[in-house]
Amino acid sequence: MSTSTPLRTALIGAVLAATALVPLQGTALAAPSTTDTAATAASASSVSGIEDATALALARSLADPDWSREVRRAALAADSVGLGALADDATAPAGRKLAARITAADRGVAAAKGLGSGAGSLLRLGLADASMKGRLASGAAPLVAAAPSDDDGARTFTAYDSRGAAHELPLDSAPERPVYLVDIDGAKAVAEGLKVIDKTLESKGLGLTAPSAGTSVSAASGIDTTRIDSVRLGDVQEPFFKGDAEIFTLVTGFGKDGKPRVDTVEMPYLNKEDTTYYPGQVLVNWSNYKYDMADAVMMEDDGDTNYQALAKAIAAVLLTITDQGAYIPLVDALLDAIPTNWWTDDPDYVESWYTLARSSSGQRNGAAGNGWMTVSPYHVPEL
Numbered sequence: 001m002s003t004s005t006p007l008r009t010a011l012i013g014a015v016l017a018a019t020a021l022v023p024l025q026g027t028a029l030a031a032p033s034t035t036d037t038a039a040t041a042a043s044a045s046s047v048s049g050i051e052d053a054t055a056l057a058l059a060r061s062l063a064d065p066d067w068s069r070e071v072r073r074a075a076l077a078a079d080s081v082g083l084g085a086l087a088d089d090a091t092a093p094a095g096r097k098l099a100a101r102i103t104a105a106d107r108g109v110a111a112a113k114g115l116g117s118g119a120g121s122l123l124r125l126g127l128a129d130a131s132m133k134g135r136l137a138s139g140a141a142p143l144v145a146a147a148p149s150d151d152d153g154a155r156t157f158t159a160y161d162s163r164g165a166a167h168e169l170p171l172d173s174a175p176e177r178p179v180y181l182v183d184i185d186g187a188k189a190v191a192e193g194l195k196v197i198d199k200t201l202e203s204k205g206l207g208l209t210a211p212s213a214g215t216s217v218s219a220a221s222g223i224d225t226t227r228i229d230s231v232r233l234g235d236v237q238e239p240f241f242k243g244d245a246e247i248f249t250l251v252t253g254f255g256k257d258g259k260p261r262v263d264t265v266e267m268p269y270l271n272k273e274d275t276t277y278y279p280g281q282v283l284v285n286w287s288n289y290k291y292d293m294a295d296a297v298m299m300e301d302d303g304d305t306n307y308q309a310l311a312k313a314i315a316a317v318l319l320t321i322t323d324q325g326a327y328i329p330l331v332d333a334l335l336d337a338i339p340t341n342w343w344t345d346d347p348d349y350v351e352s353w354y355t356l357a358r359s360s361s362g363q364r365n366g367a368a369g370n371g372w373m374t375v376s377p378y379h380v381p382e383l
Contacts, residue, residue: 047184047304050108051146052158054083054123055182057101059144059160064094068162071095075127075180076137083182084121109184114308119192121185128181129174136178143167143175147183147303186246186301187268193307194248194264200311201262206255206318226284226294226356227378232276233298233350233371245271246301247350250314251284252330253294258323260330261288262314267298283375284356291327292358297334298350298371305348329354331367 062068070092074081084106087099102123110119127133128145136142141161148157148171156168159179169175233247247270255261263285269277284294317333331352351366358377365372 047109047112048146050105050112051123051182051184051303054102054105055144055146055180056160056164057098058083058125058180058182059162060164061094061098062142062144063162064092067092067094067098071125071180072136072142075125076133078126079130080124080126080183080185082121082185083123083125086125112304112306113189113193114196114306114310115189115192116196119188122189124183124185125180126183128179131174132178135176140178142178142180143169144180144182145169147181184303186303189305190246190248190268190301191266193301193305194266196307197250197262197264197311197314200308201315204315204319205257205259206261206315222379222381223285223287224358225282225286225378225380226358226360226375228279228281228283229374229376230276230278231270231371231373233270233273234369245273245350247271248299248301249283250297250299250334251294252297252318252334253284253289254291254323254327255288256290258290260318260321260333262318262334263288282378282380284358286358290323293327293329293355295329295331295334296353296356297331298352298366300348300350302348327355 058071062071067090070090071086074086084099084102087095087102090096090099102121106121106123109122110117113119113122115122127136143159143161145157145159155171157171159167159169159175161167169179233245247267249265249267251263251265253261265281265283267279267281269279283296286292286294314334317336318330321328321330321333331354335349335352349368351368351371353364353366353373356364356375361376363372363374
């Protein structure tokens with residue numbers, strides 16, 4: 001059974017209204033020098049806009065040779081380092097001067113992603129590709145760029161040198177010159193973002209105080225769950241500079257009170273395409289649901305993901321759905337609820353599974369044909 005056409009129309013209308021009331025907010029690093037359009041202002045306060053402004057500031061700061069050496073040592077010692085901590089610990093004047101700017105940028109990123117004040121430092125720095133380490137160690141002058149987006153068909157991205165000059169580099173291959181990328185700590189952003197979704201949906205009555213999926217719980221006689229024994233995704237469409245995918249899943253069904261319910265499941269291990277993982281992770285906690293069926297939608301944080309906007313849009317749609325006395329798949333409603341801008345950096349939507357039953361066992365292929373998982377019933381005994 002699927003949602004009817006009138007209901008689907010109502011869901012889309014509710015999302016449009018919800019997303020119109022949730023503007024993207026952030027903190028630009030510097031005031032514009034000329035009168036800008038609304039689109040330019042929005043870009044400056046988006047995650048990508050903040051990353052770009054930070055990349056330019058960092059590039060110019062590397063004119064200080066002592067600070068440049070500090071950054072080089074950090075980039076060679078680890079795949080990724082916290083940019084805020086790097087600047088805070090700097091001994092060179094240019095690094096210390098940059099620290100306040102990075103702190104402001106981190107606050108802007110948290111606001112743009114709809115995260116709480118406790119998100120902390122999210123900006124990080126690393127080489128665009130491991131093959132660049134040799135050239136960087138040999139003293140080649142690096143460029144600095146914001147992690148590029150692959151959402152608009154562009155074939156190049158912009159990187160800056162220590163004079164602030166822009167260089168256009170290819171997106172489809174690693175550049176010859178070393179490039180530092182300013183990016184977001186995706187794993188941390190997902191963990192904080194799912195807390196925002198949980199809290200927001202619970203406040204709307206779409207998530208109960210009972211323990212959610214992915215946690216170890218006890219009841220009078222234990223609980224029945226569905227466990228992921230193995231999972232594999234196809235093309236997650238991440239270009240060379242994006243690194244690991246940051247995956248999470250939204251499990252939805254009807255709660256014990258008859259209202260739609262969403263449980264979030266963090267999946268930090270699931271970060272490579274064409275790789276089979278064996279997590280043994282609880283996906284569905286059946287004690288949370290009225291019916292013996294639930295749906296799952298797998299998503300990815302693309303950097304500009306605003307979790308507060310996503311949660312409010314989902315709530316606006318699911319609150320229009322009532323229990324009809326029989327299970328109704330909620331995947332379509334959930335996908336309709338996703339704000340339009342979520343579909344601009346492939347693949348925000350990764351895969352979905354309809355009508356997972358309490359008794360489901362064996363391999364289940366995703367509806368989009370981009371992944372599969374094997375599941376099995378798993379009883380968690382009481383302590």
